[in-house]
Amino acid sequence: MSHQIELSGVNKYYGAYHALRDIDLKIRKGSFVALVGPSGCGKSTLLRSLAGLESISTGDLVIAGERMNNVPPRKRDLAMVFQSYALYPHMTVEQNLTYSLRIRGVKKAVAKRAAEEVAATTGLSNLLHRYPRELSGGQRQRVAMSRAIIRNPKAFLFDEPLSNLDAALRVHMRKEIRSLHDRLGATSVYVTHDQIEAMTMADHVVVMRHGVIEQQGAPLDLYDRPVNKFVAGFIGSPAMNFIPATPGPNGRSLTLDLGMPQIVALDRAVPQVGKLTVGLRPEHLRIVADQEAMVRLPVGVVESTGSTTYITSATVPEITVVVGERQALSHGQMIGLSFDPRHLHLFDQESERRIETTDA
Ligand SMILES: Nc1ncnc2c1ncn2[C@@H]1O[C@H](COP(=O)(O)OP(=O)(O)O)[C@@H](O)[C@H]1O
Numbered sequence: 001m002s003h004q005i006e007l008s009g010v011n012k013y014y015g016a017y018h019a020l021r022d023i024d025l026k027i028r029k030g031s032f033v034a035l036v037g038p039s040g041c042g043k044s045t046l047l048r049s050l051a052g053l054e055s056i057s058t059g060d061l062v063i064a065g066e067r068m069n070n071v072p073p074r075k076r077d078l079a080m081v082f083q084s085y086a087l088y089p090h091m092t093v094e095q096n097l098t099y100s101l102r103i104r105g106v107k108k109a110v111a112k113r114a115a116e117e118v119a120a121t122t123g124l125s126n127l128l129h130r131y132p133r134e135l136s137g138g139q140r141q142r143v144a145m146s147r148a149i150i151r152n153p154k155a156f157l158f159d160e161p162l163s164n165l166d167a168a169l170r171v172h173m174r175k176e177i178r179s180l181h182d183r184l185g186a187t188s189v190y191v192t193h194d195q196i197e198a199m200t201m202a203d204h205v206v207v208m209r210h211g212v213i214e215q216q217g218a219p220l221d222l223y224d225r226p227v228n229k230f231v232a233g234f235i236g237s238p239a240m241n242f243i244p245a246t247p248g249p250n251g252r253s254l255t256l257d258l259g260m261p262q263i264v265a266l267d268r269a270v271p272q273v274g275k276l277t278v279g280l281r282p283e284h285l286r287i288v289a290d291q292e293a294m295v296r297l298p299v300g301v302v303e304s305t306g307s308t309t310y311i312t313s314a315t316v317p318e319i320t321v322v323v324g325e326r327q328a329l330s331h332g333q334m335i336g337l338s339f340d341p342r343h344l345h346l347f348d349q350e351s352e353r354r355i356e357t358t359d360a
């Protein structure tokens with residue numbers, strides 16, 4: 001199976017600064033890949049390296065079977081869709097769409113027809129004669145997309161295209177971009193710092209930190225089996241709870257350190273590896289009657305959005321619990337918590353790497 005884009009052993013230095021470290025990434029034709037990670041982790045640098053706007057220092061970049069390391073951007077046949085829509089303000093939508101074709105010498109009538117076809121796909125048919133200032137944020141975003149589509153590129157590259165939009169429009173555009181990708185049978189690489197965007201839009205999520213790919217895989221695989229504490233804390237909202245712990249003497253329990261020690265019996269074999277960090281997602285904790293409780297905690301803050309209640313414990317570290325029902329709880333009240341031991345994540349406290357547990 002050939003890949004549309006393939007990076008192997010890619011490093012990028014800005015002077016002495018090591019911005020990309022040993023990047024290996026294969027992007028299948030037709031896939032939607034999200035690059036996600038905190039600000040400054042190298043997402044844009046990686047995307048710009050694909051586009052040829054940055055040169056890579058070492059390694060190989062292959063696009064559609066051709067080595068592209070030294071090929072200039074316009075010959076790579078990729079289309080970049082930016083966050084600031086970068087539309088030409090003095091041109092109509094139609095002129096914005098046809099511009100890239102016209103400068104390549106495509107005949108006016110042919111370019112016009114191409115613009116009309118793309119506009120029909122992206123729902124802009126009635127707006128071809130408008131100027132960018134006469135469009136809403138969502139419509140401008142669609143023009144930016146259309147301008148990329150009209151070039152029929154080998155892949156679409158998106159750099160945080162939705163960050164300027166309000167929350168409701170962002171959710172709408174997420175679906176619109178993904179469905180456009182599907183209809184066109186496109187290959188897309190999408191940069192975002194928003195893990196929800198990455199999880200909901202992509203087939204393949206690449207989590208980066210400090211220029212390194214920490215983990216890549218299908219969205220739910222990252223959620224279910226994060227390889228380290230960083231990925232565990234980055235994927236999922238609200239973030240996973242982390243609790244320092246030590247293995248119990250019988251190999252089937254953990255002592256959690258929540259200010260006071262709490263022993264939790266498990267039906268799983270806990271490796272005897274010294275200090276651990278336990279990871280529990282807020283949505284995997286249940287409030288239960290005292291006799292069923294695995295952990296007992298004092299309530300700190302209770303917040304409700306109507307549909308969902310967020311409970312934060314008055315412990316160090318704080319534990320967050322998310323429940324669907326409303327809860328009449330008051331500050332300082334003790335609650336019992338329970339969880340399915342299969343939802344427990346264990347990390348080595350020192351290396352922060354995932355430790356597997358097994359059914360005991
Ligand atoms: N042209 C540049 N010269 C020097 N350092 C840069 C340059 N561009 C980006 N960087 C640095 O490289 C790191 C990664 O940047 P970037 O790829 O823009 O991160 P992200 O898009 O994930 O927020 C940052 O620390 C940034 O300061």
Ligand SMILES: [Mg+2]
Binds near residue numbers: 045
């Ligand atoms: Mg960026």
